[in-house]
Amino acid sequence: MTLYFCLLVGIATSGEITLWAVPVIFLAIYLADLLSGVAHFILDYRRTTPNSGLKELYFYQGSKGSEEYLKQRTAVMKKISPLETIVFDFKVHHLSPGALGRRSFLRLIMPAMYFVTLPATVSLLLLHTLDWIGSLTALFGWTLIGALMLTQYAHSCAHRPKLSLLVRVLQKTRLFMTKEQHQSHHLDLGVDFCILNGWANPVVNRIFRFCRKHGWVFEDGLEPI
Numbered sequence: 001m002t003l004y005f006c007l008l009v010g011i012a013t014s015g016e017i018t019l020w021a022v023p024v025i026f027l028a029i030y031l032a033d034l035l036s037g038v039a040h041f042i043l044d045y046r047r048t049t050p051n052s053g054l055k056e057l058y059f060y061q062g063s064k065g066s067e068e069y070l071k072q073r074t075a076v077m078k079k080i081s082p083l084e085t086i087v088f089d090f091k092v093h094h095l096s097p098g099a100l101g102r103r104s105f106l107r108l109i110m111p112a113m114y115f116v117t118l119p120a121t122v123s124l125l126l127l128h129t130l131d132w133i134g135s136l137t138a139l140f141g142w143t144l145i146g147a148l149m150l151t152q153y154a155h156s157c158a159h160r161p162k163l164s165l166l167v168r169v170l171q172k173t174r175l176f177m178t179k180e181q182h183q184s185h186h187l188d189l190g191v192d193f194c195i196l197n198g199w200a201n202p203v204v205n206r207i208f209r210f211c212r213k214h215g216w217v218f219e220d221g222l223e224p225i
């Protein structure tokens with residue numbers, strides 16, 4: 001996070017920021033929403049590794065808060081890759097969306113920090129310091145990284161019963177999607193995959209339909225196999 005804010009200070013003090021910063025920021029947020037939607041449908045429909053134990057966890061009949069389930073979950077998670085853990089989380093969230101709303105902010109942003117924020121911030125900082133990219137390009141990248149980091153948190157807010165004042169403002173201004181907006185995805189798992197603010201849903205819906213028409217979407221991937 002320190003590197004991420006160092007990059008912002010470098011951009012802000014460069015003297016190169018103009019009014020173009022406004023459309024650049026909005027474009028980066030739009031792209032983050034679009035990427036969140038594409039990543040979401042890939043993760044929703046990606047097949048899990050057969051016989052990895054995920055199917056048994058997914059269809060577990062008892063309480064998912066029980067000691068037996070948690071023990072079984074820990075054992076399975078040790079055997080699978082971090083990517084497959086995220087894939088499972090996306091699938092299981094359709095069964096119990098409320099669980100996502102109970103997760104802490106840190107737990108929600110951690111996968112994005114690990115896979116996106118850290119490598120992208122280091123690369124951008126290097127490119128900007130070496131003057132290989134201008135400050136507006138760096139600002140675009142900085143906003144994109146931040147928005148991507150917050151997508152799963154924004155998603156969880158659509159499943160939270162209680163929201164902070166800041167989140168309510170973000171939802172009112174449509175920078176975060178609302179519970180009502182996101183409900184359409186839970187009613188039909190073939191639409192509205194964007195999980196930041198839904199701005200890119202019309203485009204992502206077209207991309208998904210195109211992929212489905214061409215047989216690139218595994219219909220049996222919605223549940224672990």
Ligand SMILES: [Zn+2]
Pocket residue numbers: 040044090094185189
């Ligand atoms: Zn989904």
Ligand SMILES: [Zn+2]
Pocket residue numbers: 093097155159182186
């Ligand atoms: Zn959801």
